[in-house]
Amino acid sequence: xxxxxxxxxxxxxxxxxxxxxxxxxxxxxxxxxxxxxxxxxxxxxxxxxxxxxxxxxxxxxxxxxxxxxxxxxxxxxxxxxxxxxxxxxxxxxxxxxxxxxxxxxxxxxxxxxxxxxxxxxxxxxxxxxxxxxxxxxxxxxxxxxxxxxxxxxxxxxxxxxxxxxxxxxxxxxxxxxxxxxxxxxxxxxxxxxxxxxxxxxxxxxxxxxxxxxxxxxxxxxxxxxxxxxxxxxxxxxxxxxxxxxxxxxxxxxxxxxxxxxxxxxxxxxxxxxxxxxxxxxxxxxxxxxxxxxxxxxxxxxxxxxxxxxx
Numbered sequence: 001x002x003x004x005x006x007x008x009x010x011x012x013x014x015x016x017x018x019x020x021x022x023x024x025x026x027x028x029x030x031x032x033x034x035x036x037x038x039x040x041x042x043x044x045x046x047x048x049x050x051x052x053x054x055x056x057x058x059x060x061x062x063x064x065x066x067x068x069x070x071x072x073x074x075x076x077x078x079x080x081x082x083x084x085x086x087x088x089x090x091x092x093x094x095x096x097x098x099x100x101x102x103x104x105x106x107x108x109x110x111x112x113x114x115x116x117x118x119x120x121x122x123x124x125x126x127x128x129x130x131x132x133x134x135x136x137x138x139x140x141x142x143x144x145x146x147x148x149x150x151x152x153x154x155x156x157x158x159x160x161x162x163x164x165x166x167x168x169x170x171x172x173x174x175x176x177x178x179x180x181x182x183x184x185x186x187x188x189x190x191x192x193x194x195x196x197x198x199x200x201x202x203x204x205x206x207x208x209x210x211x212x213x214x215x216x217x218x219x220x221x222x223x224x225x226x227x228x229x230x231x232x233x234x235x236x237x238x239x240x241x242x243x244x245x246x247x248x249x250x251x252x253x254x255x256x257x258x259x260x261x262x263x264x265x266x267x268x269x270x271x272x273x274x275x276x277x278x279x280x281x282x283x284x285x286x287x288x289x290x291x292x293x294x295x296x297x298x299x300x301x302x303x304x305x306x307x308x309x310x
Contacts, residue, residue, distance in 0.1 A: 001073050003102045003147030003179050006043050007207050012304055013043035013273030014297040015075075015209070018280050020047065020058030027062075033282040034066065040289055041296040043273065044073035046104055046149075046182075052082035052111035056091070064098050074100055075149065078134070079108025080124035082117065088124070088133060096140040102147035104182065105130040105173075127151070128173045135177030150174070152181040152208060154195035155232055167202040180206050182275050185213040185224065187258070188234050189265050209273035210266050214284040215241070215255030217248050256284055260291040267292075267304060 006013060016037055021027040034045070047063050049055060063076045076095060078088065095103070107127045110117040124130045127150055134146055150173045153166070160166040170181070181199070186192055192210050199208060215221045221241065225231050237258055244250035263274055276285045294300040 001101055002142055002144060003044075003075070003149065004144070006073065006147075007180070007272070010043050010273075010297075010301060012267070012271065012301055013207075013209060013275075014040070014300065015042050015044045015046065015273065015275045016285060017046045017048065017275060017277050018062070020050070020055045020062045021280070022058075030062075030280050031065075031069075033278070033280060034070065034072075036282040037278070037285060038070055038072055039296060040286065041298045042072060043297065044075050044102070046075040046077060046275070049077035049079050049106070049108070050111070051079075051109040052114065052117070053079065053087075053108075054111050060091070060094060063095070063100060067098060067100060073102070075102045075104055075147075076100065077104045077106055078130065079106045080122055080127060080130050081108040081110050081119070082114075083122060083124060085123040085133065088130070089137065089139075092134065092137050092146065093139050095146075096137075099141070101140075101142060102149065103134060104149040104151075105134055105178070106151055126169075128169070128176050131173050131176040131178055147179050148177055149180050149182050149209075150178040152183040152195065152199075154183050154186045154191040163198075167198055167204075170199070171202045171204055174204050174206055178206060180209060180272075182209045183211040185211045185231065185277055187237055187262070188232060189262055189269075191232070192266070192271075193269065207272035209275045210271050211275045211277060212259055212262055213277035213279075214259035214288065216252045216279075216281075216284050218246065218251055220279075221251075221255075252284070256287050256291070259284070260288050263288060263292060267300075 021030050047059050049059050059076055063074045066072055067074050105127050131148055134148055137145055140146055156163060157166050196208055213224060240254045241251055244254060278285055
């Protein structure tokens, strides 16, 4: 289903992100977690793409397997780095043949094993170039072509310190054909609301999905800081984690509680959607749903129908 139809159907979307497993045992563990999350009736799931396309085949295999063996809509990631137009076109043709309707277009990072990689060889220097190419693609059975998502950064893009330029670049991606924005993870909703207001001021009118990643361990928090360069951890969150004194279960409870309150507040402020970065696990996301007092996304959407502005 095209992402525009998903937004029209659901109003508020709820989605999850996975990354491709490296071996068969990891694959089976992942699908057990996907089965646990499928009962939550997500609007879609996205599947990440390794630096420089390093998980290209694994991503494709996971996307097609989810598409063929579950009722979940899939959104594969695509990145600019280390790709020619011919390679991207072939990937798009394979997804179109598998009836995959959407993709997330990202700038991407060079692979770690190629520190001196020359970006001048890439056909796409920036995500906006990839968006334009996907929008021009005519091999999809839907006359609208692929639904296209792009990334947004509530705390600021790490490579664009000028926040005015940042919004110009985001607007360019939307003007090039992006259908929605999915944000990087954040821990202070005020950053998201400010970002949303700045999008409106910049003339950006597409839906904006908020990216949420619950902290589940002290080490996980440090990995998040590395994953999302520049991520800000509010002092009140850090104090709560410090009170846990290294107790992993206590840190997990604090992280899930914090993420639950983020979601509740976002829903109260009519967010277009919430995207959970799952790290291929299901427990934290399922607990957040329980904390919100719902069984699945359908019941959560129904509960929002009577809210002001919902």
